[in-house]
Amino acid sequence: xxxxxxxxxxxxxxxxxxxxxxxxDKPLTAYDILAKLRDVGIKAPPTxxxxxxxxxxxxxxxxxxxxxxxxxxxxxxxGKGAYFAVCTECGGTQEVADEGLSVLIEGLASTLHFHLExxxxxxxxxxxxxxxxxxxxxxx
Numbered sequence: 238x239x240x241x242x243x244x245x246x247x248x249x250x251x252x253x254x255x256x257x258x259x260x261x262d263k264p265l266t267a268y269d270i271l272a273k274l275r276d277v278g279i280k281a282p283p284t285x286x287x288x289x290x291x292x293x294x295x296x297x298x299x300x301x302x303x304x305x306x307x308x309x310x311x312x313x314x315x316g317k318g319a320y321f322a323v324c325t326e327c328g329g330t331q332e333v334a335d336e337g338l339s340v341l342i343e344g345l346a347s348t349l350h351f352h353l354e355x356x357x358x359x360x361x362x363x364x365x366x367x368x369x370x371x372x373x374x375x376x377x
Contacts, residue, residue: 247291247292247295248288248291250274250279250284250285250287250288251288251291251292253274253277253288254270254274254285254288254289254292254298255292255297255298255309257270257273257274258270258292258298258307258308258309259309261308261309262329263327263328263329263330264301264304264306264307264308264328264330265306265307265308266305266306266307267282267285267286267289267307268282269306270285270289270307271285289307296310297309297310298310299319299321299332299357301321301323301330301359302357302359303323303359303361304323304328304330306330308321308330308332310332311332312332312333312334318338318339318342318355318356318357318358319332319355319356319357319358320332320333320334320335320338320356320357320358320359320360321333321357321358321359321360322359322360322362322364323359323360323361323362324362324363324364324367325361325362325363326363326364326367326370327364327366327367329364329366329367331364338358339356342356342358343356
């Protein structure tokens with residue numbers, strides 16, 4: 238289980254990475270983050286990856302596996318699982334907190350006699366805005 242940490246308890250690099258992810262309306266790759274940090278003197282990918290690892294361990298950031306990008310945690314699920322709806326058109330990602338879904342996944346793991354360390358579920362499709370986009374309807 239992860240332990241949520243107050244941002245004041247983070248290293249300066251981790252705090253800045255968390256700020257970037259919190260301010261972003263889309264998931265960011267490690268290289269997107271690195272590009273935004275070059276102006277403050279961070280030029281090495283390992284620095285960004287260490288910060289991301291620390292933030293993930295504290296439950297403040299999630300890795301969206303299917304797009305190899307990162308988002309700030311916006312839900313109080315305390316390590317029970319991270320569930321995302323990922324738009325395949327615009328890349329927008331919405332974190333979903335659903336206790337019923339968590340219970341269902343934990344029950345499935347139990348039925349399989351599987352020790353669940355973390356649950357990640359990603360739904361891929363079109364967000365409401367992209368689904369109703371005239372541009373996409375014209376190309377269909």
